[in-house]
Amino acid sequence: MDEREKPVGMPLKKAWGGVVLFYAVALALNAAALHRNNEILSYGPVRSFWLAVSGPAAKTCAALGFDRPRAFWTRTAGKALNE
Amino acid sequence: MLFPTTAFAVFFFVVFQIHWALAGVPRARKAFLLAASLFFYGFWSWKFAGMLLASALINHALAVRMDALARAAAPQRVRRRWLVGGVAFNLGLLGFFKYTGFIFADALFPLLRPICLRLGPAAVAWLVGAQEDVYPWLAKIVLPVGISFFTFQALSYVLDVHRRRVAPARSWLDFANYLAFFPQLVAGPIVRAAELVPQMERMPGRAEPIEAARAVFLILVGLFKKTVVANWLATRLADPVFAWPERFAGPDVLLGVYAYAVQIYCDFSAYSDIAIGTALLLGFRFPANFNAPYFATTLQDFWRRWHISLSSWLRDYLYVPLGGSRAGAARTTVNLLITFLLGGLWHGAAWTFLAWGAFHGIYLALERAMLKALGRNKRNAPPAPWPVALLGRIWIFHVVCFSWIWFRGGRLETVTAMLHSLGRWRAAVPEVATWSALSVAMVAVGFATQFLDGDRLWRAARKVSAWPAWALATAAAIVLTGILALGPEGVAPFIYFQF
Structure with missing residues (x-):
């Protein structure tokens, strides 16, 4: 088998831990933006549910300053691209 | 979902x-x-x-x-x-x-x-x-x-x-x-x-290693192509040009067509990348669906690189059972035409999809005849010199772009207006223009994402695969944040959902 075709994997336990960590870090960095997106959903039980979920996470992450990298990126590159 | x-x-x-x-x-x-x-x-x-x-x-x-x-x-x-x-x-x-x-x-x-x-x-x-x-x-x-x-x-x-x-x-x-x-x-x-x-x-077992690095790479590349490139090209260039072609001058329409060519590649290959990546995380392996299609030097080559799972399906279950290329040039042409007409219809129920399929079928038949006349139809034919290959790539990209006008146009009136506007130097509305440094850069970035197809970056991928899981997960979350920050609010559905 060609070297490039050999699958390179990691044990399930490590991959599982990686996925959980990925979700945690992604949530921490994006909770505030996620909450803002949920605020513009149309009124109804779906919006209420997502707001109830994202609200506390957004508050905690904003208090800890985790929302700053995303806000910086949005303010600079994101705005330049989408305005 | x-x-x-x-x-x-x-x-x-x-x-x-x-x-x-x-x-x-x-x-x-x-x-x-x-x-x-x-x-x-x-x-x-x-x-x-x-x-x-x-x-x-x-x-x-x-x-x-x-x-x-x-x-x-x-x-x-x-x-x-x-x-x-x-x-x-x-x-x-x-x-x-x-x-x-x-x-x-x-x-x-x-x-x-x-x-x-x-x-x-x-x-x-x-x-x-x-x-x-x-x-x-x-x-x-x-x-x-x-x-x-x-x-x-x-x-x-x-x-x-x-x-x-x-x-x-x-x-x-x-x-x-x-x-x-x-x-x-x-x-x-x-x-x-x-x-x-x-x-x-x-069913994948617990003892089998998971290709997490490859999966994460595919998912992030797919998200970048869809949320940043395809959405931008659609809303800023392709959609306005195809909606009001009569307002634009030829060069603007041309950029709109290039933008659609890159948009449909980024959109559809993004879905395939994310699908392959999520399946990998669950322990399942899918075959690749794209392999830098706009680097093709012939239209036949393009169909070996674009939506590979559909083109191989049409080959194995339609073209070959019809007789393929085994029964002479005339029969091969008919078989190609039938295959691509039905391939066009598979994409959608509209005359423009049939025209798109017919164009590909007829072009492939002509290309076959031409390659045979030049003695370049053999599988083991030596590769063309690089200037010829480069010209072939540019030519095939434009041939495919021309067919995308039919594919995206939807109605004959739109296609006619697009073709008419392509030949017009001045815009009907003077201040309407699509050319800008950012537009060209986005088309170029989308085009360049083809370098990520297949195993072109396998050495870099191997190095990333060796990273510990925590480093890979943190880096992926940071890259994801960057992608989301670059993308517009909201998500447009994938083009191929409608097919």
Whole structure:
């Protein structure tokens, strides 16, 4: 088998831990933006549910300053691209 | 449920946890995976999730019956009868939902109108009445998302079991999981039964290593291509140009067409990348669906690189059974034309899709003849010198761009207006222009993402694969944040959902 075709994997336990960590870090960095997106959903039980979920996470992450990298990126590159 | 949404992120997290937690209980795991796939599809329509399940059960029953007949050495005509039943069922399902409107509204009624006018007032009154009855009924037909994809998967299964190329799945649950597996359910790749059914039967074990680095790479690349590049190109360049071509000058329309070419590649290959990546995290392997298609030097080469799972499906189940290239040049041309006309219709029920397919079929036949005359039709022909190959790439990119005008135009009027505007130097509305440094840069970035296809970056990928899981996860979350910050608010559906 060609070297490039050999699958390179990691044990399930490590991959599982990686996925959980990925979700945690992604949530921490994006909770505030996620909450803002949920605020513009149309009124109804779906919006209420997502707001109830994202609200506390957004508050905690904003208090800890985790929302700053995303806000910086949005303010600079994101705005330049989408305005 | 769309891939780049919070709902899908939550759904996938839950599925990932339970799928691996149930690794020791295969039957429960299979049942859970099927339930998850039906939930994914049912998120859009529960009614059609039921239809998908029914389709799986009927196709599996047909396959089991055909296999039993073959084992009992039943006459060929008896087995063929079951095959015809299976093919008719699948094509009937696809035809009803996808082509009924086209047949009545775009083919039958326009054909009957002049005839009825000649026949007199009674015939006209009958036609008006028929239209009044049929149009409200047509409006109620909703196209199930991804029906073209899962129907083609079911067809390949029935045909392969009939040809005894694959055995029927061990249980209906394995086949239903193959047909409804959520990563590739609504927009492919069209994975063959021979590839995925054995994986569904065996189910990935806990001891098998997971290709997490490759999966994460594919998912992030897919998200970048879709949320940053494809969405930007669609809203800023392609959509305005195709909506009002008469307002723009030729160079602006040209950039709009380039933008659409890059947009459709980024959009569709992004779906395939995310599908392959999410399946990998669950322990399943899909074949690649794209391999830098705009680097092709001939149109034949393009079809070996673009939507590989569909082009190989059409080759194996349509072109080759029709006789392929074995029966002379004239017959080959007819076979190519039939294959690509049906390939065009597969994409959508509209005359412009048929024209798109016809263009590809005719061009491929001409290209074949030309390559034969130049002696370059052999598989082992030496590669062309690089300037010739480069010119070939540029030429084929423009040939494909020309065909995209038909594909995206939707209506003959739009296509005509686009072609007319392409030849006009000045815009009808002077301040309307698409050219800017940012526009060109975005088209170029989208075009360059083809370098990420296949295993072009395998050395870098190997290095990343060696990273510890925590570093990979943190880096991926940071890159994801950057991608989300670069993308616009909200997510447009993938282009290939409509097919």
